[in-house]
Amino acid sequence: MQDVVNQVINTTFGWNWPSWAIALIGYLIVAVILFAIAPFQMLFLTLYERRAIARMQDRVGPNRVGPEGIFQPLADGVKIFTKEDIVPDAADHWVHFIAPCVVVAPTMFMFVVLPWGPGMVPVDLNIGLLFFFAISSVSAVGLLMAGWASSNKFALIGAMRAVAQMVSYEIPAVISLLALVLITGSLSIVDMISYQGGLFISSRDVASVPDWGLGWFIFTPVGFLAFVAFFIAALAEGERTPFDIPEADSEIVAGYMTEYSGMKFGLFYLAQYVLNFLLCAITSVIFFGGWQGPGVGWLYAQAITPVNPQGGWVFNVLAGVLGVVYFLSKTYFFFFVMVWIRGAFARLRIDQLMDFGWKFLIPLTLVNVISAAVWVALTKWGAADGLAFVEGWSPLVRWAVAFVVTLAMNLGAYLYLARIFAHSQAERERLDDEVLESLINVV
């Protein structure tokens, strides 16, 4: 962000402002993004979810407040603000008070590395991806604080479940991204997006492919499997159905949120929806090219950038708008998928969730990392790296061979693991039955 600001102010306008002013302006913009966009996203997503799921259930959804119900979230917000804040007598008051803040703050931080459009990233950290996931796990602390401080059994169970689930599903999420980090060779989210230019095939893999902004990772077997694994893990991390176990309303009332009311409860909701938005956003950024799409690359090439100081500012605006439109439409599509899954499926049980995560998802993502290594070897290595036989092949052939090999590896791994998983499930059921028989001998 700062280099763009610097470019515009010092180079284009030639005002020669000091670097601290540039930094201040840059951070102000970032702060505005964090505190204006995030709650707005949450408000919008609640309405979006309710309307979409209502349609899936042959209903209409909230459509009374304002045209098509667009002010419904505001009405909800006013309601939740004016509610009485009830703290149980037995609660640990301070921890109970701090917990929602601890949950909300990290989700706000995660916006820092999120690129909205070409050149529109608040801070382009070179370890952006790592930062994103590192900071997201902080909120688990807040959840545990909330559950513990409430001194309520449901809350405690909910918090335990939340922490167990978040910790377990960080692993497949990060490993599935690791595969793409291998391919990209960078942890920077901006780099990952710029890698995804091209048309079906990334321009970085095969240079001759035209850059239409469609060389997304999802089109490769490695990326596809990583996407599936990551999206499932994201569902678990964002506590979405079928993994909304920590707040399973039919079992443990509302989990760690049971004893919260008023705006503290609202903050948990805010954190949850913002986190869901961010997970959808990061999915679209890493697997679907983020702001990449037909036209953005060309527009951005004409714009004012450090590389091209002579560009026209109108192209900055156009590229930005188009990029944001692409990015948000992808993000909202993934949120729709989340809603869709919520509309269709029941909830897993906590032990099944753990089974699925540890016995199925993690091995699958590990296999995917190996596939990614094969992919990198087949598309990038040469004789110098000890892979002489690919030297003579054209980049396209190398890409095709890599595609086929990794596809076979991933598909085989998936089917094999599914079979093993099914067997292990049957075995577990048998063991359960044995336990059961010992328990129900009461006739």
Added chain:
Amino acid sequence: MLKTEELQINIGPQHPSTHGVFRMLVTVDGETITDLKPVFGYLHRNHEQLAEMNTYQQNMPYTDRLDYFNAMANNHAYAIAVEKLVGIEVPERAEYIRVLMVELTRILNHAGALGFLINDMGAWQTQLAFGMREREKILDLFESASGARLMCNYFRFGGVARDLPADFMPRLKDLLLAMPGFVDEMERLLRENEILLQRSEGIGILPQELALAYSVTGPVLRGSGVAYDIRKAEPYSIYDRFDFDVPVGSVGDVYDRILVRIEEMRQSKRIIEQIIEQLPDAQGGYMNPKARQNVRPPVGDVYARVETPKGELGFYLVSDGSTKPYRYKVRAPSFINLTPLGDMCRGYKVADVVVILGSIDIVMGEVDR
């Protein structure tokens, strides 16, 4: 090994998925249940004693309130009991209309029960909304026939309150057109869904012997593999005139109960189709007797039972020759089916409790009376 302590949790009486004011005192070791004690009585409204203060006719609308999902079926059981006691013959057409209503009740109950069950599993009301859609259609029919959607109060001693309205049959046929689509869709959504299988297969097993020992009835018993259906075992009304099958499960878990309920909806539809074919014409006002204050059965007692969607609903009436029953006892299927809950839940996880409870399909109005 870490020292662990058992935790006692009260699930209910105010809990989103206990289907009313019902309390389960659960002792858990981690997430595993070591003991479960069902506690009920929070909805006790003195139904039986109240009924002994009322005349026979006045009790009819109170039976609606027992199992408020299946008012028609409750009416049927009570009407049969009093008719047996007094010795009233029911005209043909009235019998057909009764069976029609009761079978519609069965469909709407199972649609709703499966919806609630899936809701308890954590699906966000989709299946419930689909079930409720079909239920609304049936309730519309009930409304046009009896005047009320839930508390129908449609049956009278010796007939039904009034004949079917003119637009009833076309609407019923429309409804039956939608029914296969609805049931198939429900099956597609439920039968092979991996998540649902995970949650329901091998969960809440009620072995046959245990089911019989607890005298469980209805889909729960049939799910455990006992082909016992009062409509077949002791045909009342005109059930001996219809072809229909009795679905049974093989394991006795939640999944079997789901399958049995789905299949029962199909069988109910079959019965309704046969009713539409065989329904005799109206024979005048005889089948629509008005409410009578002066039903005065001879001294004696009677037990009449029917197969409601939830199981065997029986009424035991003792008459002392006056217009009020001397003793009035309800054998409520929900109540009896709930008693093995502790044994069904022991050894499973906390999350399974609500699923098992949902699969029993209880209505607290009937449990506590």
Added chain:
Amino acid sequence: MDIPRGNIIVMDRRRGKLRVGQGLIQGLKVVWDHWAGSFHKNENFSQIHGTFTVEYPDERLPLPQTYRNMPVLLYDDESGHELCTGCYQCQRICPPQVIHITQAKDPVTGKMVPAATEFIIEYDACMSCGFCAEVCPFDSIKMDHVYELSTADRVSLTMRKAQLNRPISYYASIAPDLWAEVQAGAMKKLQGSIKRRPDVIGLAAVLTEKIKARRLELAAAAAAAPAAAAPAPAAPAAPAAKLTPEEKAAKLAAMKATNANKGVAAPPAKAPVELSPADAKAAKLAAIKAANAAKQAGAAAPPAEVPAELPPTDAKAAKLAAIKAANAAKKAAEQGNSE
């Protein structure tokens, strides 16, 4: 085990199949179909796709005629007479016992008359079973279709007679078929019970004031007439003055009855006369009899209570008027004879 007329189906659990997500995709498909189909409305019973929401305050489901919510009392539109005779049938059968009736008494003789001075239904405890409407022998209590009854306090749900009174035309508009079934019998019974109700007893509470005012008006007119016209005493003048309009009304009634019966399907033959022309004939006959009786009564007869009525507008009211005229005339004649 064998069961008659059917089989035992053991449900197929499809065990041993490799499940790699087909069921999940199937479930997603079902939900997608509903999402895609939800942009049109679920029109009729045979559809399973499309929104089925009824956006309540804007749209309402049509209520079937048989719909029952809360009981109300009916009164005759024209004469204002209630159909209720205070027979206590409804109070006796009411399962939650929320109906409370006070029987009317003749102010002069102190005897019971077939009407209710007060009729209370506690709507807050009513269970809408419809027994009261079913047992009512005079078809006076009927189930209303209004369901928006919410109030801020419980007391306002204790309905008194004035709040329960509804005109017959209202009930005939919400449940035409049901009213047509009972119409003839109900109206005949009403005529019977009107005979035994002195003065304003049994008049719909909403109309009592109106009718009283109208009576005063008529009395004033009657008082003014002799002062202006003849030296004859006021009492004998009154019947003479009334005779002509009464006759006219009866004839009008007869004509109207004929017309009305042409239009409306004849109610089931519970009425004393079977066919519509006969109806008209009966009305005419009654009118003529009334006229004759009144004539015979001569000057001595006191004025009858009859004429305090709004102009009759349809068949039953006309008949009623004719019969009333006849009764009044008869009474007058008897009194005249005894004198």
